[in-house]
Amino acid sequence: MFVPDFPFAYDDWLRHPAGLGHMPEHLYGTPVAVVGGGISGIVAAYELMRLGLRPVLYEAGELGGRMRSVPFPEDPDYVAELGAMRFPPAATALFHYIDELALPTSPFPNPLARSTPTTVVNLEGVVHRAHTLEDLPTVYQEVADAWEKTLRDQAELAAMEDAIRRRDVGWVKTIWNRLVTQFDDQSFYGFLASSSTFSSFRHREIFGQVGFGAGGWDTDFPNSILEILRVVYTQADVDHVSIAGGAQRLPLGLWRHSPRTMAYWPPGTSLESLHDGAAGPGVMRIRRSRELIAVQDSGGRTRAFPAVVFTPHVWTLLGHVDCADELLSADLWTAVERTHYMSSSKVFVLADRPFWRDIDPRTGHEVMGMTLTDRFPRGVYLFDSGPDKPGVMCLSYTWNDDSLKFLTLDDEQRLAVLLRRLGRIYPGVDIARHVISKPITVSWERERHFMGAFKANLPGHYRYQRRLFTQFMQDGRPARQRGLFLCGDDVSWTAGFAEGAVTTALNAVWGVLNHLGGRTDPGNPGPGDLFHELAPVELPL
Template sequence: MTSAPASPLTMLVPDFPFSYDSWLTHPAGLGAVPSERHGTEVAVIGGGMSGMTAAYELLRLGLRPVVYEAEQLGGRMRSTPFPGNPEYVAEMGAMRFPVSATALFHYIGTLGLATRPFPNPLAPSTPSTLIDLNGERRQARTTDDLPSVYQEVADAWEKALQERAELSTVRDAIQRRDTATLKAVWDRLVREFDDQSFYGFLATSPTFQSFRHREIFGQVGFGTGGWDTDFPNSVLEILRVVVTDADDHQVGIIGGSQQLPRGLWEHRPAAPAHWPEGTSLASLHDGGRPRPAVTRLRRAGDGIRVRDESGEEREFPAVVFSPHVWTLLNRIDCDPELLPTPLWTAVERTHYMGASKLFVLVDRPFWRDPDPATGRDVMSMTLTDRMPRGVYLFDDGPDRPGVMCLSYTWNDDSLKVATLTPEDRLERLLSQLGAIYPDVDIRSHIVGGPLTVTWETEPRFMGAFKSNLPGHYRYQRRLFTQFMQDDMPAEQRGFFLCGDDVSWTAGFAEGAVTTALNAVWGVLDHLGGATHPDNPGPGDRFHDFAPVELPYD
């Protein structure tokens, strides 16, 4: 294969290196369904980013998506306005997006949403970062400002990636869209590391033999911050993030990430098949609102019968399902024939990461005030081994209110606050931050009460996002490839899973978008449609790029 010229690094996931961004932007479009199928209703369950992507593209194909949503459009793109100041929002779920997420940015561009750099630790746009570890505090603008041990840790991580995961080779193949090289290297890494945890990878790397180095890396990390909450997970989960640059060069959406799925609900695509100009998803639903939560799913002849909370039942030739797959186990009464038994096993084995956040609105960005003793900002983006773990600061200028994320935690650290009321959480966090910043009176600047979330206690979610444990690759492959249904019995076709927990990059909106596009291709194929020969879709190229199969026995 002739390599293409190098291009920017993108989230071309090496397990299935199909160029979704090219498929989306090709002038031939995503395909066409037979004219007699135009206007056919297709159920789309879940109104998050994946569900909205699928529904939007099915609308453009001339089908009639019927969207079901249990709570609010957006899913884990949840931008909660502060009471009394609705122009300011707390990003309870997704809040930072790597620019390498080119399929996601196709829709950000479609809606004309503005972005700005996200204040990650030590990012070029972050005014300063404070690292509080083992009671010692270090403030820095760049990594060069930190003690030499931090550079040793950064070097150890880089060497481990280069020597054991062929980082440069994989990234170069992604940039050049050299899928042959990418698959050859990555498939070997899958075979080698499927049973290896992230911590095991570090502990067995010659460059990470010092426990102190592993501790610092876990607490601080690089890019988005500490990595220790991922230590039990499969190292493949981490490698996918790193090789696609998903942990760096991130931006936030000005005005809140929820604008994206809500925007797709309202957007009127140009020249949709079958539908008149000006048609939107909202205009196809009574009152401009989605149907309520789904309570029951049953096979019915060649279709699938869907019952919602209102008691209404409808039958559809195809259903796209985008919520967390665990909701099939405990929130929806499902026909066992909905999925083949191996897929039910994969659903059961799915592992979710927990996460908690607490936000407050403050009168102004006081953290930019100079410290009389040092001349530096009195507060910084903060990484700590104490209860807050991560503190993020957002401002729109010196004379306007600011937003503080006083704590962003994962897994065990999230559970430490799960049983506390928002007010109790705030008190504990202010106490902890007072030990880090003894001369800063955060409380005096807070306007109103805190806004909080713990995703593992949210009944429709039960976790922030899926992350595979060692040995889970085979289950992940079943979930991801479920949109390919030619080999399934006819009575088990027509139900399509999507969402970031079905993707290879769980926790990233890019995975929600790309698996939604897989489902769109699946529906297109199921209803007798086809892609344009000049623009084959993920199913058309599946056997060229299929994820490697590991032996089962």
């Protein structure tokens, strides 16, 4: 995911034999606070440990954040992926860590993916079954062609894909900077409606409900088209895989893993061993304390650190964490306030077996398939572990307004409504007979420490995002605004993707290294060393 706003090769930086940098020996063992134990916080802590610093990790909930894999109590060998569950191979910084832990992956059953046995499209009560796009009625091919043509005609798709493939930084930025200026105030829907190939409302409607890659995109229609173009250009929407045993294995694995090479710490050292087996409690208060930053946890203990890495959603700085105003500039606080989050809900159950693979003798088709519908469930994903083993069913995966429809329903009500709705798509299929677990659900908008699934910029929000992303560059800031580093996927240009959480964590690691007087190897410059060459375009105020 060579993001055009800041096309830095994080994967090259990570795998270079010189490492990410070097600390002065007299600073070895210096404690640095890391707030939040999601993948961003775990990666930041892991790399700070490798540099010879002593990360002090705080986590209000459980390690993993939105990489949350919840075992079914009825059979803990199977999990419900409540947060991140599909990862594009283009996420090369993320896969650096997946590969380091040798975590196995498998193709994710997205609509019309090669690994998906059957895709069922249900719009306005009409059901179509397909293995490829060509199996669907002509109008769906027209919609796919319209999207491709719109991207090529209005967003220079071919040129940008070629530039990213070659990692031609100059050409990437030339194209992208022009598009940012052109489209910062344009919504996704406005972008479609302005295209002659999407002049038909019916085509726009079908595109919103079925979409491309991972499914329908109508809940993204109000968002900035720049958000969507980043996904398309970096191929973040194709060839997804899942992590065997659950995505949470990655942050938990890094927590327990001892790196092959690291400064200062003896062999066998891990984040877990540095923390005596458990992270500290959640953070309640952050204040400036002379040259240091004081962090108070929920247990009432206060410690002062020369640097603090803050990884939770930035909205938590507005209420859950009492953060001193002076630690961020006024324009950064405005960017924090203006951040826009997407809602999201999921409902999972465990089935006795992958009964959806059964063949209906009347039609010759499998009785169910991965389902896209304009009705209540919206997206249904089916996970098959073998014919004689239980199967996991994600009965609904929804966003924004569709997610809010679930908020007033408890878990059992959600399941009952979904089974009733799916019964209309699959008459005669007794799904309930095969369910062997209670439902496991999530609505991220009501999760106290998240308040949403991920950030998605609205039109006109590019300037705010630039402020958040560039906050790790602090040399020109007043002393009172140095030492606190924001990171996480909502600080990144590609929110909702673990890759953005990882790469902004690496920005923060560079920031801490620089702030404490360390340096990168001349042969392996970091994101801050190349910042002025790669910096996101700055739009006029």
